């Protein structure tokens with residue numbers, strides 16, 4: 001409720017209109033039975049046609065007001081509920097943009113998608129019902145109650161017996177549906193996670209012939225979700241017939257009592273008609289209001305999940321008055337850096353120190369899992385160091401304005417990611433205002449130009465979701481061009497040449513060398529051939545630096561480097 005109220009605040013005028021329209025609607029619903037009773041008892045019973053005409057006109061006017069009220073109510077409630085849901089989705093999206101990698105790891109991408117879509121939809125449905133009924137039904141119920149008692153105190157006893165049963169039923173349903181809704185949303189998270197994993201990994205699944213196993217896994221999770229949804233719907237389905245059963249019982253009891261009252265002349269037929277109408281309104285109000293209660297636990301679960309996301313404090317934030325300018329340019333320093341992942345127990349990097357200067361290429365090599373990617377992820381602050389510090393141009397990365405820090409870096413990640421759009425759009429991702437000439441130049445450096453030229457639409461060639469219509473090597477070259485176009489102070493290549501053939505790899509490195517003379521270049525590599533000419537090679541083993549030097553120095557001083565080199569190069573290549 002807190003979440004909804006905090007968003008409702010922005011639509012005060014519409015909420016006011018909503019309240020006014022509620023009164024319009026209530027006026028009709030409650031005014032018409034009284035007029036009808038008067039027409040029957042004073043008009044029809046006494047054959048007074050003038051009275052019937054007069055009251056007919058009053059009834060018509062009230063009906064018009066009611067219709068207008070109903071239309072306005074529908075308009076306001078739909079507009080408010082869809083607007084606040086849109087705001088919630090926007091806020092979630094903005095928040096998620098600020099998340100560091102730790103929050104992504106903690107929430108999980110699928111759960112964040114479910115929260116933005118399904119949970120937000122639950123809020124939309126609940127708010128709509130709330131705005132339509134929450135105010136209207138108590139008014140209708142109270143006024144109906146007064147009219148019922150006023151019409152016939154004796155008949156009101158029937159209502160006094162029935163209402164507690166209905167209220168009890170509503171409470172039971174609300175209590176039962178809460179935990180079921182929570183389980184339902186969690187299972188939907190799981191279902192989305194499996195769908196996402198399957199759809200993105202379809203090639204691997206097919207290649208390994210795991211289709212049946214995956215189908216079974218999906219069917220099982222789907223069954224779990226359907227199971228809990230069925231339980232929830234059964235509960236809801238049982239509530240309506242039970243309510244109508246109670247209402248019919250009450251009406252039978254009223255007819256039985258009222259027929260005797262009419263016989264002895266203490267009740268008129270018109271009063272009976274009005275009484276039943278009011279009774280119907282009173283009971284119907286309870287039923288409508290009960291919908292709010294029944295929907296509440298489900299909306300509460302969704303609101304909590306959304307609030308949890310909105311309240312999450314990103315571990316990595318831009319400091320207030322972060323550094324925007326530096327005197328020096330082109331210096332990266334690691335000073336006794338130790339790092340443990342937020343959910344990890346052991347450090348994956350221990351006491352790492354080195355420097356990299358403008359014009360230098362520093363490469364990182366080591367067995368898989370030795371911490372190479374982790375190390376370079378600390379530079380743009382995807383994670384913060386646990387101990388020690390990383391300085392760029394003499395300033396601790398944690399003291400920079402985050403945007404300024406990241407603007408200094410051209411990052412080419414291990415897993416290349418292209419976005420739906422065109423080749424040009426994807427390169428402009430590195431520099432929004434890049435000219436056609438700059439785009440062309442960057443693709444020439446990245447060795448992407450030859451294949452782009454062969455595409456029918458060249459730079460306007462569409463890129464499908466995740467870059468599925470590009471080969472692995474083409475994707476790598478485009479993501480290198482995306483970094484080159486911004487002419488960054490620091491290039492970070494995380495195993496970014498792995499999908500290139502040897503010839504392209506060599507030409508690209510030669511071109512890059514010319515391009516990066518004024519920058520620091522950091523390269524994570526698996527292939528020793530890609531880093532032979534690096535000014536400094538840092539050998540990592542189980543998170544520790546076990547060697548620093550040039551290729552020829554390390555061959556003599558670092559056994560691990562020697563082993564890697566021997567496993568990849570011939571003796572002749574090694575001697576060159």
Ligand SMILES: Nc1ncnc2c1ncn2[C@@H]1O[C@H](COP(=O)(O)OP(=O)(O)OP(=O)(O)O)[C@@H](O)[C@H]1O
Nearest residue numbers: 105341344348366367368369370371372373374375
């Ligand atoms: N998000 C994460 N949360 C927890 N542990 C992680 C995370 N990412 C990586 N690790 C762990 O940190 C260690 C170093 O991983 P990292 O990816 O840095 O190695 P790497 O040297 O780049 O490996 P590769 O050459 O295979 O890419 C590994 O043991 C890995 O399991």
